[in-house]
Amino acid sequence: MNISAASKAAGLPIKTVRYYADIGLVRAPSRSDAGYRTYDDAAVRKLVFIRRSREFGFTIEECRELLGLYQDKDRTSAEVKRIASKRLEEIEKKQRELQSLHDELAHLVKTCRGDHRPDCPIIDYLG
Amino acid sequence: MNISAASKAAGLPIKTVRYYADIGLVRAPSRSDAGYRTYDDAAVRKLVFIRRSREFGFTIEECRELLGLYQDKDRTSAEVKRIASKRLEEIEKKQRELQSLHDELAHLVKTCRGDHRPDCPIIDYLG
DNA sequence: CTTGACCTTTCAGTTACTGGAAAGAATAGA
DNA sequence: TCTATTCTTTCCAGTAACTGAAAGGTCAAG
Structure with a gap:
C-alpha cells in the first residue's frame, strides 16, 4: 500500500501521515525500491488509532503513550x-x-x- | 512609564507588550533617549482593551479591528x-x-x- | 565605581500540521 | 516507445500568539 492508499484508509491527509512518520509516531513498515513508503494493515490500524485519539484532543505525545499501551499486551x-x-x-x-x-x-x-x-x-x- | 510599569498596569507580560508593539497593535507612544519604550495612560488603556478582548478569545486581527472601533468615534x-x-x-x-x-x-x-x-x-x- | 535591575534587539522554539517547490518514479494512453 | 499525467520523495517555509534565551546597552543606589 502506497502512502495515498494508506492515508485514505486511515482517514488522514497524506501530509499528516508523512508527518507522523517523520516524528516517529507511525513509521512506514518498509520502503519500495524507489524509496516509496509502503504501509500494511497493521500500520493503517495504528494510523486510525492515532486519528481517533487526536479527535479526542489528546496531544501527539499522549497519542504516542496511548499507542504504546495499545501495542503493549502487558499494559494495565x-x-x-x-x-x-x-x-x-x-x-x-x-x-x-x-x-x-x-x-x-x-x-x-x-x-x-x-x-x-x-x-x-x-x-x-x-x- | 517604562515597559515594566506599563505591563503591570495592563496586566500583560512584558514580552507580550513588546510583541504587540512589534506587530503594530499597540505601539509605545514614544521612546526615551536611550531607546526605551515609554507608555502613557492612553496606551495602557489600549493594552487593557486588548487583554480583555483576548480573554474573550478574539484573535489578534479581531482585536485590531475592535481597537480600531474603540478609537473610532464614528463607529456603529x-x-x-x-x-x-x-x-x-x-x-x-x-x-x-x-x-x-x-x-x-x-x-x-x-x-x-x-x-x-x-x-x-x-x-x-x-x- | 560597581552591582544589580531594567532595557534593547534578534533568533529560536512552541503545536500540529499545511503548502509549495524541485525532482525522481510509475503508469496509462497513443 | 514516447509522452503526459500522476504519484512520490525531500526540504523549506509559514501558521498563532507568544515565550525563552543570548548578548549587550542604561540607570539608580550604595
Whole structure:
C-alpha cells in the first residue's frame, strides 16, 4: 500500500501521515525500491488509532503513550484510564471557561442594540 | 512609564507588550533617549482593551479591528455586534464539540475498570 | 565605581500540521 | 516507445500568539 492508499484508509491527509512518520509516531513498515513508503494493515490500524485519539484532543505525545499501551499486551487499564481522565478533566475545565465566556459575551451581545450609533456596551466593557 | 510599569498596569507580560508593539497593535507612544519604550495612560488603556478582548478569545486581527472601533468615534454598534456575534457563535460551536467529546470520553472512562489488567474499553474504542 | 535591575534587539522554539517547490518514479494512453 | 499525467520523495517555509534565551546597552543606589 502506497502512502495515498494508506492515508485514505486511515482517514488522514497524506501530509499528516508523512508527518507522523517523520516524528516517529507511525513509521512506514518498509520502503519500495524507489524509496516509496509502503504501509500494511497493521500500520493503517495504528494510523486510525492515532486519528481517533487526536479527535479526542489528546496531544501527539499522549497519542504516542496511548499507542504504546495499545501495542503493549502487558499494559494495565489503570494507565490508560489515568491518561483519559486527565484529558477528561481538561475538557471539563475548558467547558467551564467557555461557559462563563459564553454567558458574559451573550449578555453583552444581547444588550447591544447593533444600530448605526456608536454607543455600545461591548466596547464599554472591553475599555 | 517604562515597559515594566506599563505591563503591570495592563496586566500583560512584558514580552507580550513588546510583541504587540512589534506587530503594530499597540505601539509605545514614544521612546526615551536611550531607546526605551515609554507608555502613557492612553496606551495602557489600549493594552487593557486588548487583554480583555483576548480573554474573550478574539484573535489578534479581531482585536485590531475592535481597537480600531474603540478609537473610532464614528463607529456603529452594529459593527461591534457583528464581530462579537461571530465570536459567540464560535464559542457555541466549540461548546457543542466539547460536549459530545465529553460525553463519549466520560462514558469510556466510567466503564474502564482502571485496574492491573490489560482489557480496556478506551483502548478498544480507539483501536 | 560597581552591582544589580531594567532595557534593547534578534533568533529560536512552541503545536500540529499545511503548502509549495524541485525532482525522481510509475503508469496509462497513443 | 514516447509522452503526459500522476504519484512520490525531500526540504523549506509559514501558521498563532507568544515565550525563552543570548548578548549587550542604561540607570539608580550604595
